[in-house]
Amino acid sequence: MIIAARNLSKFFDVKGVKNAKIRAVEDVNIEIKEGEIVGLVGESGSGKSTLGRLLIRLIEPTSGEILYNIPDKELDEFDIALKNKDDNAIKKIVDKYSITKLHGNELKKFRRNVGIVFQDPYSSLNPRLKIEDIIAEPIIETGYLKGNEAKERVLELLDEVQLPREFSYRYPHELSGGQRQRVALARGIATNPKLVILDEPTSALDVSIQAEILELLKELREKYNISMLLITHNISVVSYMADRVFVMYAGKIMEKGSKNDIIKNPEHPYTQALISAVPQIKRIKARIILKGDPPNLINPPKGCRFHPRCPVALPTCGWTADEVKPTLDYLIDTKYFTEFTNANVEIKNELELIANNVDINKLKEIINIEKENYKPLLSIKDIVQENGRVALKLYQYETPELIELENGREVECLLFSPKNKAS
Amino acid sequence: MSKSNAKPDRFRELKLSLQVFFSNKSAVAGLIIFLFYFFDALILQFFPQILPFKHPYQLTPNYANPIPQPPSFKHPFGTTYPGVDLLNAIIKSIRLDFWLSLEIVIPGAIIGLVVGIIATYFGGWIDEVLMRVTDIVFSIPYLVLAIAIGYVLGRTLQSMMIALILVWWPLYARYARSVTLETKELTFIEAARAAGTSNLKIMFKHILPNSLPPVFVQISLDLGTIMLTISALAFIGFLPAANLPELGYLTSLGYNYIQTAPWAMIIPGLFIVLFALAVNLMGDGFRDVIDPRRRSEL
Numbered sequence A: 001m002i003i004a005a006r007n008l009s010k011f012f013d014v015k016g017v018k019n020a021k022i023r024a025v026e027d028v029n030i031e032i033k034e035g036e037i038v039g040l041v042g043e044s045g046s047g048k049s050t051l052g053r054l055l056i057r058l059i060e061p062t063s064g065e066i067l068y069n070i071p072d073k074e075l076d077e078f079d080i081a082l083k084n085k086d087d088n089a090i091k092k093i094v095d096k097y098s099i100t101k102l103h104g105n106e107l108k109k110f111r112r113n114v115g116i117v118f119q120d121p122y123s124s125l126n127p128r129l130k131i132e133d134i135i136a137e138p139i140i141e142t143g144y145l146k147g148n149e150a151k152e153r154v155l156e157l158l159d160e161v162q163l164p165r166e167f168s169y170r171y172p173h174e175l176s177g178g179q180r181q182r183v184a185l186a187r188g189i190a191t192n193p194k195l196v197i198l199d200e201p202t203s204a205l206d207v208s209i210q211a212e213i214l215e216l217l218k219e220l221r222e223k224y225n226i227s228m229l230l231i232t233h234n235i236s237v238v239s240y241m242a243d244r245v246f247v248m249y250a251g252k253i254m255e256k257g258s259k260n261d262i263i264k265n266p267e268h269p270y271t272q273a274l275i276s277a278v279p280q281i282k283r284i285k286a287r288i289i290l291k292g293d294p295p296n297l298i299n300p301p302k303g304c305r306f307h308p309r310c311p312v313a314l315p316t317c318g319w320t321a322d323e324v325k326p327t328l329d330y331l332i333d334t335k336y337f338t339e340f341t342n343a344n345v346e347i348k349n350e351l352e353l354i355a356n357n358v359d360i361n362k363l364k365e366i367i368n369i370e371k372e373n374y375k376p377l378l379s380i381k382d383i384v385q386e387n388g389r390v391a392l393k394l395y396q397y398e399t400p401e402l403i404e405l406e407n408g409r410e411v412e413c414l415l416f417s418p419k420n421k422a423s
Numbered sequence B: 001m002s003k004s005n006a007k008p009d010r011f012r013e014l015k016l017s018l019q020v021f022f023s024n025k026s027a028v029a030g031l032i033i034f035l036f037y038f039f040d041a042l043i044l045q046f047f048p049q050i051l052p053f054k055h056p057y058q059l060t061p062n063y064a065n066p067i068p069q070p071p072s073f074k075h076p077f078g079t080t081y082p083g084v085d086l087l088n089a090i091i092k093s094i095r096l097d098f099w100l101s102l103e104i105v106i107p108g109a110i111i112g113l114v115v116g117i118i119a120t121y122f123g124g125w126i127d128e129v130l131m132r133v134t135d136i137v138f139s140i141p142y143l144v145l146a147i148a149i150g151y152v153l154g155r156t157l158q159s160m161m162i163a164l165i166l167v168w169w170p171l172y173a174r175y176a177r178s179v180t181l182e183t184k185e186l187t188f189i190e191a192a193r194a195a196g197t198s199n200l201k202i203m204f205k206h207i208l209p210n211s212l213p214p215v216f217v218q219i220s221l222d223l224g225t226i227m228l229t230i231s232a233l234a235f236i237g238f239l240p241a242a243n244l245p246e247l248g249y250l251t252s253l254g255y256n257y258i259q260t261a262p263w264a265m266i267i268p269g270l271f272i273v274l275f276a277l278a279v280n281l282m283g284d285g286f287r288d289v290i291d292p293r294r295r296s297e298l
């Protein structure tokens, strides 16, 4: 693997609010092979850019490991060591491959091996520098080449991205958006890196120019066997470019697999919704429309982060009392208000609610009828009479983990856990 | 296509800048007026002998006829009390106002930039402390500070200058900080970090050059306000010596004749306002020049 991450997390501080954290990336495992293009898809705000920046140490992880250029065998050993909490074995591999502790010259050397291209070619090029100096920056700063050799390399790179050599003396504002993105690309590959992060590299460009840039990326991959992490929210870009695809939602990887598997046969309910939203010539499946918005990452949903929007959520997918209460309130105060007087519901703890002034049988009956319409009600396990009040006990939720299916496909969803599969 | 040579491109940059500036007609008008003030100040400061003034650094009173006279062939702008020819006096007065404005605005901007950049560069508590100090100084009214400093250091031009620099730098510190903070968020800074560029180099190679032009624009916009302030101080009698040619002081000379001889106040007052207006228009033109969108329109 050119790069692999294990239990990688990044929590951002919230300005002005103590102890609140934006959990932008949490407990993520990924791996990218030599020369492969991996598409990273997901809605905006799902943590794609943060993950990309983490991988090349543009931001520091809160926890987790990033292993660079690690042979598959040793990555397997590392996974086993993590599972067995074998600290010695973990340390041995971390010392050899981890980039999270690099500094000084070691870090510079790593920077030579990685590159990044940003979405907006207007703000990603310093308007006060000539194209030559923009492209030369990583060459010189990482000590890759100096002086005339660096200059020569810049001209070579302009050829590589199919821009005239004269452009080296121009300023960014003299170039069109597509030309600027080519310059950004030349900078991204300037030191002949093994891995390039492409953060929505075509989203800011005209459609006609998008295709040219994608074509160029493909060519560069063929020629230099560069690994690429292609971050995008555009499924058609992924389906054109990627070998494999990672699907991200609310800071977590939901599904990983080969491009064909993911696009033709998505397994995860979120991926299914994502793919079904893409207009296709031949519509195979009905469009799944997700209700609601992506969750707030300061206090993300428990269990599976997708459960509040998941059309097939199970009783154990992560429901908690604070999600059940609004539904019960609505039923008691509005929909069936004629059936109750002075009834109310309070939260006892994460997994238990108390209903006052209600008839237990009536409540049971209503919940049974409405279960189909209101997913949170599914999570009610028992309804019992306790000290003259009615206690509603919820199922203990589970947190799904990435489960390996066939063909290197991995899915993070309880539907695929062995226990639920059996039933 | 240009030749592969750095020179023509610099030249083209300059040409483009001029094109942008000159396409803004009111900015050109502002520049022309500004240049009149500038040459006036330049000649009086360095080559006063080429002008027919016996006392270039003093007002020449005429106690034989002290009452303000209306504009006439002999006195195109009229005279003010005590018999001072206004045209002469205005030509002499611009010198002090012009240089004093520059002497206040430039040190103020430099202090402000240094403080602002240090604050953004280090961030954290250093930023916090510097900005708190800035806010405190900023909240002191300039008049109060000028009078206090005049009281301590004596009522001289120097103490007035010091007071105004002290009052003005926080404006630039705040402004420089907001500009550098904004620049810091642009992705080319992140690209530089990804390229392995050190923080200090990022500060000087990427952030400073991109923050200077807006600060420069702010300076040119401020020159007018500063001249207004200086004149206001002079008007209320802050100048160390009588007879010193200064526009605010000159305006105050006509104060007692506002009803019978309004030109004695209006004409020198107009020259203060005209300068403020001119540098504002000119500053707008500079703002266009540094705006990449305006550049690419041409």
Ligand SMILES: Nc1ncnc2c1ncn2[C@@H]1O[C@H](COP(=O)(O)OP(=O)(O)O)[C@@H](O)[C@H]1O
Residues within 6 Å of the ligand: A012, A013, A022, A024, A042, A043, A044, A045, A046, A047, A048, A049, A050, A051, A297
């Ligand atoms: N530097 C930062 N400071 C604080 N929050 C951040 C920062 N960068 C990203 N975030 C937050 O992290 C979450 C994920 O953002 P991002 O990685 O940019 O998502 P995506 O690229 O998928 O749109 C968002 O909620 C965003 O507001």
Ligand code: SF4
Residues within 6 Å of the ligand: A268, A269, A270, A304, A305, A306, A307, A308, A310, A311, A312, A313, A314, A317, A400, A412, A413, A414, A415
């Ligand atoms: S675990 Fe699977 S079924 Fe449950 S909410 Fe998440 S995606 Fe839906």
Ligand SMILES: [Mg+2]
Residues within 6 Å of the ligand: A045, A048, A049, A050, A199
């Ligand atoms: Mg993003």
